Amino acid sequence: MRKLALAVSAALVAMSGTAFAAKVTVLSAAKIHTLDTAHPAAQAMAYDDGGRILALGDTATLLRSYPKAQRLDLGAATVIPGLIDAHAHVAGLGMTMLSADLVGAQSKEEVLQRLQAFAKQLPDGAWLIGRGWDQNDWPEKRFPSAADLDAAFPDRPVWLERIDGHAGWANTAAMRAVTRDLSGEWQPDGGRIERGASKRPTGIFVDGAMALVDQARPPLDEATAERALSLGMQAAVEHGLTGVHDAGVSLAELKRYQRLADRGAMPLRITAMADGNGEALASLCSTGLYRHKSGRLQMRTVKLYADGALGSRGAAMLQEYSDDHGNLGLMVMSPEQIAVAVDKAKRCGVQVATHAIGDRGNRVVLEIYAKALGNDAATDHRWRIEHAQVLSKQDLPRLAQLHVIASMQPTHATSDMPWAEDRVGAERIIGAYAWRRLRDSGARLALGSDFPVESVDPRFGLYAAATRTDAQGLPAGGWYPQEKLTAFEALRGFTLDAAYAGFAEAEVGSLEAGKRADFVVLTQDPLGIDPGKLRDVTVQATYVDGKAVYTAK
Numbered sequence: 001m002r003k004l005a006l007a008v009s010a011a012l013v014a015m016s017g018t019a020f021a022a023k024v025t026v027l028s029a030a031k032i033h034t035l036d037t038a039h040p041a042a043q044a045m046a047y048d049d050g051g052r053i054l055a056l057g058d059t060a061t062l063l064r065s066y067p068k069a070q071r072l073d074l075g076a077a078t079v080i081p082g083l084i085d086a087h088a089h090v091a092g093l094g095m096t097m098l099s100a101d102l103v104g105a106q107s108k109e110e111v112l113q114r115l116q117a118f119a120k121q122l123p124d125g126a127w128l129i130g131r132g133w134d135q136n137d138w139p140e141k142r143f144p145s146a147a148d149l150d151a152a153f154p155d156r157p158v159w160l161e162r163i164d165g166h167a168g169w170a171n172t173a174a175m176r177a178v179t180r181d182l183s184g185e186w187q188p189d190g191g192r193i194e195r196g197a198s199k200r201p202t203g204i205f206v207d208g209a210m211a212l213v214d215q216a217r218p219p220l221d222e223a224t225a226e227r228a229l230s231l232g233m234q235a236a237v238e239h240g241l242t243g244v245h246d247a248g249v250s251l252a253e254l255k256r257y258q259r260l261a262d263r264g265a266m267p268l269r270i271t272a273m274a275d276g277n278g279e280a281l282a283s284l285c286s287t288g289l290y291r292h293k294s295g296r297l298q299m300r301t302v303k304l305y306a307d308g309a310l311g312s313r314g315a316a317m318l319q320e321y322s323d324d325h326g327n328l329g330l331m332v333m334s335p336e337q338i339a340v341a342v343d344k345a346k347r348c349g350v351q352v353a354t355h356a357i358g359d360r361g362n363r364v365v366l367e368i369y370a371k372a373l374g375n376d377a378a379t380d381h382r383w384r385i386e387h388a389q390v391l392s393k394q395d396l397p398r399l400a401q402l403h404v405i406a407s408m409q410p411t412h413a414t415s416d417m418p419w420a421e422d423r424v425g426a427e428r429i430i431g432a433y434a435w436r437r438l439r440d441s442g443a444r445l446a447l448g449s450d451f452p453v454e455s456v457d458p459r460f461g462l463y464a465a466a467t468r469t470d471a472q473g474l475p476a477g478g479w480y481p482q483e484k485l486t487a488f489e490a491l492r493g494f495t496l497d498a499a500y501a502g503f504a505e506a507e508v509g510s511l512e513a514g515k516r517a518d519f520v521v522l523t524q525d526p527l528g529i530d531p532g533k534l535r536d537v538t539v540q541a542t543y544v545d546g547k548a549v550y551t552a553k
Contacts, residue, residue, distance in 0.1 A: 051545025082242025082518030094228030100130030146203030307361030315358030447493030
């Protein structure tokens, strides 16, 4: 404690006179987990009205140093650094609140019931949009068809995204709106149209094929698109998130964010990733890495796609799917396309983050990264693989060797565990969702949720990482429990390591003098309880720049 007091005193001496003149708040709590390895715990924290942390230490010392400070006594609560979701989709989350919610539907019949209830509020002729269905939750565990929708919706176009966003389910009316002839055996690059015995489309469009129906939909108006961002951000702060890495943002969407930031209407920090080798990346290359003056918005990363998803059997595999012989999955971008985009990003000084789920998808990305980085592999490039979900034994150590960040989502494992081994078999599953092996190899893990594929709630991610069980605590002891993280490692993945993955660790990710006062107030101590209770930790408040952006009622 004496060392901590000395450190606080030194920090105070280092502060300028203007800092002392500013309005100061001294927050005290039963425990503050700083995630600062030099001073991991404190009783109190002082920050100025600009949201900059001045000092941490014991309450008495800080009150003597700031005798005119405003007091914020949180009593028995615990304070942790603001949680950062290292991979999510904000507009996607907002749109789920504006469309039919199909998450958790246990059958096609339940999907239809939800759709019919939602359609009552739609004007005649409007498309019925929904998201969240998962055939793995249904008794038959097979893809549905357009015929399953046609009886209830013979004229209204219906377009429903699968839970992972890598497949869509259309009715006949929606397919009629597609301008291209869908008959025959033709397949689009990077996608698959599921076809029946007559070669006619069944209504299921996987990965790159989804664009055929998406482009036939009426475009969103700007007001609705902006509202989706606002809804998504508000939901995030209500669950303790102070930052999100938005994985795949178009130039038009970046401008929406900019308008919100200009109005002071962004309650948290967004690290936006440009959506592939398109306009947003071109803008970064022509005008430089982007950062809004508020500090709430930046874009310095490009998000690429190697393959599809495991749930829709679109993840690119080195060998055929164990439950779908002959199917090797899909490369959404060809290796040549990925290499061109990676080389371009490297020339422009843009961080690369590539979606790769299957073992072939991951190998392709690692090979391209290794070639593009060359002798620069040991530099501070912070390139990322998003998901890194199934890795071969040979490739698993390569992330650490290339200094590539594994951006992973713990709840994917606990959602996928009922069927994941069926997809890849007993041997390949050993290299899947391998958090412990990756971390022990020296790779840095930045954790997230991939919302709205999974819940926006980071407590679920902390729980999944530390237990590898479902909400009921099953299977007992955890699914492949050797891959568990400790509660501390999981918390670090959602704070300091996520901040590092966004080049923001000098500002956020831990509570230290000079950093931003982004923090979460919890009723329970997440590092002092049984990991099995992490899902039930109560978020009392979320603060960004020292201001409450959410307070529980």
